[in-house]
Amino acid sequence: MAEAGVDGVLGHLNPAQREAVLTGASHNLILAGAGTGKTTTIVARVRHLLRQGVPPERILAITFTRRAAAEIRSRVQGDLAGASSSVAAMTFHGWAMREVRGAPDVFGYEGWSVLDAEDQLQVMRGVLGRGKRVEGLKAAQIVDLLSFAHNTRRTLAAAIQAKLPDLDVDPKAIGAAVRAYEQRKTERKYLTYDDILRVFAARLADDAVAAWVGSHYDEILIDEMQDTNPLQWQIIDPLVPHTRFYCVGDDAQSIYGFRGADFASIHSFSDRVPGARVLKLEDNYRSTQEILDLSNWLLAESPLGYDKKLRAVRGKGAKPELHSFETPQDEAGFIAAEMMRAHRDELPWATHLVLVRTNWSGRAIEARLVENDIPYVFFGGVKLLESAHVRDVLSALRVVANPDDEVAWMRLLTLVPRVGDVTAARAFDSFLTARGDGASAREARGLALAGMPAWLKAGLDAIEQAAARVDDAVGRAAAMLQPVLAHKYRNENWDARARDLVHVERLAASRASILEFLEEYILSPVFTSELEPESQQDHVIVSTVHSAKGLERDWAFCAGISAGSYPSARSLGDVDELEEERRVLYVALTRARDRLVMTRTAAHTPVRAWVGSGGAAAGFVEDAYFFNTLPERLVEEVPHVVARPARPAPPPGLSAPAEVDLSIDLGDLD
DNA sequence: ATCTGTGTATTTTTT
DNA sequence: ATACACAGAT
Numbered sequence: 180m181a182e183a184g185v186d187g188v189l190g191h192l193n194p195a196q197r198e199a200v201l202t203g204a205s206h207n208l209i210l211a212g213a214g215t216g217k218t219t220t221i222v223a224r225v226r227h228l229l230r231q232g233v234p235p236e237r238i239l240a241i242t243f244t245r246r247a248a249a250e251i252r253s254r255v256q257g258d259l260a261g262a263s264s265s266v267a268a269m270t271f272h273g274w275a276m277r278e279v280r281g282a283p284d285v286f287g288y289e290g291w292s293v294l295d296a297e298d299q300l301q302v303m304r305g306v307l308g309r310g311k312r313v314e315g316l317k318a319a320q321i322v323d324l325l326s327f328a329h330n331t332r333r334t335l336a337a338a339i340q341a342k343l344p345d346l347d348v349d350p351k352a353i354g355a356a357v358r359a360y361e362q363r364k365t366e367r368k369y370l371t372y373d374d375i376l377r378v379f380a381a382r383l384a385d386d387a388v389a390a391w392v393g394s395h396y397d398e399i400l401i402d403e404m405q406d407t408n409p410l411q412w413q414i415i416d417p418l419v420p421h422t423r424f425y426c427v428g429d430d431a432q433s434i435y436g437f438r439g440a441d442f443a444s445i446h447s448f449s450d451r452v453p454g455a456r457v458l459k460l461e462d463n464y465r466s467t468q469e470i471l472d473l474s475n476w477l478l479a480e481s482p483l484g485y486d487k488k489l490r491a492v493r494g495k496g497a498k499p500e501l502h503s504f505e506t507p508q509d510e511a512g513f514i515a516a517e518m519m520r521a522h523r524d525e526l527p528w529a530t531h532l533v534l535v536r537t538n539w540s541g542r543a544i545e546a547r548l549v550e551n552d553i554p555y556v557f558f559g560g561v562k563l564l565e566s567a568h569v570r571d572v573l574s575a576l577r578v579v580a581n582p583d584d585e586v587a588w589m590r591l592l593t594l595v596p597r598v599g600d601v602t603a604a605r606a607f608d609s610f611l612t613a614r615g616d617g618a619s620a621r622e623a624r625g626l627a628l629a630g631m632p633a634w635l636k637a638g639l640d641a642i643e644q645a646a647a648r649v650d651d652a653v654g655r656a657a658a659m660l661q662p663v664l665a666h667k668y669r670n671e672n673w674d675a676r677a678r679d680l681v682h683v684e685r686l687a688a689s690r691a692s693i694l695e696f697l698e699e700y701i702l703s704p705v706f707t708s709e710l711e712p713e714s715q716q717d718h719v720i721v722s723t724v725h726s727a728k729g730l731e732r733d734w735a736f737c738a739g740i741s742a743g744s745y746p747s748a749r750s751l752g753d754v755d756e757l758e759e760e761r762r763v764l765y766v767a768l769t770r771a772r773d774r775l776v777m778t779r780t781a782a783h784t785p786v787r788a789w790v791g792s793g794g795a796a797a798g799f800v801e802d803a804y805f806f807n808t809l810p811e812r813l814v815e816e817v818p819h820v821v822a823r824p825a826r827p828a829p830p831p832g833l834s835a836p837a838e839v840d841l842s843i844d845l846g847d848l849d
Numbered sequence: 850a851t852c853t854g855t856g857t858a859t860t861t862t863t864t
Numbered sequence: 865a866t867a868c869a870c871a872g873a874t
Contacts (some may be wrong), residue, residue, distance in 0.1 A: 244864085271862050298864085311868095372864050437862060537861050543865095559862090561865070597874095599852050671865090702864065723864045747861060763862075 192216075192223060195460050199528045199665075200224050204456035206419065207319075208404065209427045209446045211490050213474070213769035214465030217427050218247075218729060220255040224425060225266060228398060229255075229628055237397040240268040246378035246548055246558075246702035247402060247729055271411055272702045275379035276685055279391060285391075291368040292581040292694055295701045295807075296322075299567060299585045306359045313356045313724075314348040315463055325357055326613055329373040330439030330466040332409040345411045367583045373410065375702075376570055380413040393421025393467040403728060404428030408439035412451075421454055431485050432766050438757045463489040465731050467496025470775045473813045474768045477805060483753075489769075499768075501740070502611050507543050508818060510778045511839060514736050515547040517776065518719060521734070528554055532732035533721045534767045535559075536747065547721065556714045559723035562704040564697075567711060568664055568676040569683055571698065579643050580693035582620040583612075594663050595631055599634055606631065634659060649696045650688040657684065659779035724767045735771035740764070764805060777814075 189197050196216055199209045200223045221240065228238055242248045255266055269277070273476035274332060277646070279286040294302065303318035304311055311318060328338035335357060339350050364371070366527070367537045370378070383389045399418070401407065407415070407427040433442030440540035449455045463471055478485045481731040486707035504510040520532050535541040538559050549557045561571055570595055577587035585607060610627035618626065623642070628636045638659030645651040668676050686705070690696035708714065722730060739745075746760035762808065 270864065375864090435864095436860070438864080539860055565865095567866075597852070601851060678850080679861065749861065759862095 188224065189227075192219070193462055194423050195458070195462065196220050196223070199460065200227050201456045202456060202458065204454065206424045206455040207426065208445070208446075208452075208457045209425070209456055211427055211460040212429055212463065212487055213766070214489065214731070215460035216462075216464055216465040217402070217429075217460070218250065218254070220274065220460065221402060221425075221427055222233045222251060222257075225255045226257075229266075233397045235265040235396070236267070238266050238268065239274065239396050239399045241271055241274060241399065241401045242268055243270065243403045243406065244726070245270070245705070246541050248703070250670050251402075252727070261277065265583065266404060270703055271414070272375055273699075274374045275414070276698060276702060279375065279378055283386060286369065286378060288378060290581065290694075292577065292584060293701050294364075294369045294371050294586070295321075295374065295564065296372075297570070298586045301589075302363055302367070302369065303356075305356045305585075306356060306363055313353050313539060315346075316348065316353070320329060320355065321356060321360075325360075326371075326373055327439060329377060330408045332413065334485065334733060339552055349849060360520065368581060369584075373572065374704075376410050376414065378471050380536050382409065383414060383417040385606040386417065387419040390421050393418045396422045398425055400426055400427070401423040403432075404439075405430050405433035405442050405445050406440045407444065408435070408441070409444075412444070416451070420444040424452060424455075424704045425430075427633045431487055431762055434733070434759060434763050434766060434830075436755060440752045442762075460540045461488075461490060462492050462652040465772055466769065466775075467491055467493055467773060469496055469498045469813075470771050473499050473775070476810070476813055477761060477765055477768065480805070481758060482700065483758055496719075496773055497791055499771075499777060499813070500817055501809075502776065502778045502817045503818055504778065504780050507540075507739070507780055510668070510738060510780055511520060511543045513778060514738065514776075515551050515553060517736070518553060519551060523781065526733075528719045530733045531719045532727070532734070532770055533728055533736045533738060534724050534729060534770060535721065535738050536724060536744055536763070538723060541723065544721055554716060554718040555708075556706075556711070556718050556720050557708045557721045558706060559721075560725040561707050562698050563679060563682065563707050563710065564685075566676070566679060566702060566707065568668060569679055571664060571667075572653065572656045572660055572680060572683065575639065575642055575659065577692045577697065578624075578651075579639060579646060579652070580697070582614070584623070590827065591635075592631070594667070595635060598631070598661065629800075646693055649690040649693055650684050652693060653680075653684045653687045679707060679710075682707075724763050727766065727770055731770050731772060733772045734774040735767070737764075737775070737777045739779065740777040740806070742780075742807075745805050746803060757803070761805060796846065814849070 185848050189200060192200060196219065199207070206639070209217075209218065209220060218539045225238055225240065229235060239252050240248070240250060247283065248270065251268045252266065255268075260507060266508075267274075274697050279288060282738065283289040298319050299322050307321075307404060308319055309670045316324075318737075324338055324342055326334075327342055328335050331338070331341075333341065334348050335354055339348065354811075363369075383392065388560055389761060399422055401424065402413075404426040418424075428445055430442045430445050433440055433445075438444070444451075451483045466474075466489075471489040471491050475488050478487055480648065500738055514533060515571075518528070522528060523531060531539075541557060541559060544556070545557055545560075564573065569577065570590065574587040574590040574594075574672050577584045578591055582588075588610070589600065589603050590597055592606055598606075600724055606627045610623050613623035613626045614620070621640075624639060625636060628639075638655065641655045641659070642652045645655055664676070687696050687699065690699070720730065720732065750756035768777075
């Protein structure tokens with residue numbers, strides 16, 4: 180079948196999807212509700228373009244995560260020949276970095292390294308010095324604030340207004356701290372996640388650059404368009420005249436407001452992108468009608484008016500279940516028990532998806548799965564490059580790849596026995612001084628390490644020798660640090676950690692350089708659990724709702740659907756955040772195909788909250804819990820609360836008020 | 850003065 | 865799982 184007919188690409192699509200795939204408009208927005216075949220449509224569109232003769236390298240698909248990118252790549256590939264493998268699928272950050280790295284003459288920043296969240300905090304802490312606070316704000320809060328400002332393209336002052344309206348802080352002091360942080364980043368040649376997008380966006384403001392970048396692609400497809408923020412729009416806008424955009428999204432699934440996404444921006448798409456055509460997909464192929472009835476009800480309760488009613492092509496099924504428990508342990512136990520029961524009935528583990536609101540709440544479930552030997556993969560847990568031992572090893576690679584990388588130097592040096600921050604800072608200082616006097620990075624390293632054990636200098640030289648083979652370099656770093664790490668983690672799972680280091684080495688194979696390797700995995704992180712052997716076999720998926728975009732399973736367990744969690748207590752007081760919580764729950768509910776099991780604890784605690792900050796929408800919400808008004812007909816309620824048998828009353832003769840002498844007998848103190 | 854070890858607190862959500 | 869504070873060791 181060298182020549183797949185039109186039907187080969189389009190045969191399984193409904194008329195609306197077919198229309199969306201074949202559209203000839205130069206720019207398109209596909210509004211695709213949950214389960215309406217969003218990925219199917221994107222994949223079919225790519226295959227359609229390929230069939231039309233568009234070379235694969237002229238198509239770019241922007242996705243939200245590494246996993247989504249991999250999914251699109253493999254589905255595009257499908258039964259087509261190998262050529263399609265060169266269709267690029269990556270995240271916004273991955274794309275920006277690729278453009279920047281691919282044309283240093285245009286963008287600059289050669290040799291700068293990318294900081295992940297943890298390292299940004301380290302830099303900020305270093306700037307704040309002793310007390311590690313400014314105006315009562317911790318380093319993490321200032322970094323968040325700054326990132327919010329960048330992503331929403333606000334000034335720092337405006338971001339303080341928006342994020343901390345009730346706090347009495349001096350914006351000048353925060354401004355000074357931010358300036359110092361920026362200066363430190365420049366000195367050390369650091370780029371943050373936001374900087375990557377900002378460098379790209381800033382150069383695209385030059386129309387010649389935009390025209391050149393746009394000319395690389397016939398079409399750019401963007402998935403999860405509703406989560407695009409103003410900073411990302413700053414990249415899209417200048418490219419509109421120079422390429423085609425094919426965007427897919429759903430306003431009801433916008434759950435990244437905290438990162439600056441504004442779900443309403445999707446509504447103004449056709450104003451923003453002249454000549455754009457807007458198409459809608461409304462037929463849901465995923466779930467039964469009962470699951471959609473509940474989801475539709477949840478949205479209809481919102482004051483925002485989503486104008487969305489999903490129709491189930493599959494028809495009727497079982498009612499969603501709502502189980503109430505006394506404790507989270509009971510809740511986790513029930514979920515595990517249900518899955519084991521299903522497994523005895525020959526249902527594979529892969530039938531199940533467990534959705535949690537926070538990483539933290541996932542741990543309780545995880546513990547139960549481990550206890551019962553249920554194979555699982557946790558999306559949302561610790562990422563490989565975030566774990567302490569991996570960072571330790573990578574710090575050695577980093578000082579070789581970017582000698583100015585202070586954070587890495589400090590981490591590496593303090594691993595040496597008898598070296599703490601004071602000694603480490605002194606060594607780094609002498610390194611900087613030697614560099615300032617014109618020494619090469621290697622000479623300066625030798626001077627700075629004069630008082631250190633010989634293995635450190637020898638190890639770094641060896642890593643430098645091996646730098647062209649990144650996996651070798653990782654292996655040498657791990658070998659060099661093996662003794663100190665084995666000691667440092669002797670009581671903290673050293674064996675498992677050592678296995679991670681082997682994974683890192685494997686991932687590093689075939690990378691062109693240390694910086695490229697680090698960048699790739701900082702920009703699209705891998706969860707440690709994805710590398711475990713379980714992930715190769717039949718397994719349950721546990722995921723935060725945010726990491727569950729695009730996932731679906733026959734059964735979905737939504738845990739912690741309790742008052743105080745939906746909406747989360749932290750979101751009370753802000754209508755926008757409250758409504759975002761509603762969408763988070765909506766995304767969770769719509770993951771289920773056949774059976775939706777919601778579990779909760781302490782369902783009867785009322786949560787009172789002041790909503791709004793003085794505007795017209797402000798008011799006192801008596802009981803802020805989405806399921807307070809849930810109509811009975813939509814779910815099957817199952818209480819698991821064990822009725823405690825009432826304690827028998829004491830016989831009447833025993834009920835006289837008694838007093839006990841509570842003083843101590845002093846005895847003979849002479 | 851500096852480092853190491855222990856106990857306690859703390860976590861929305863992610864690139 | 866890690867950050868921070870503090871006490872004790874060298």
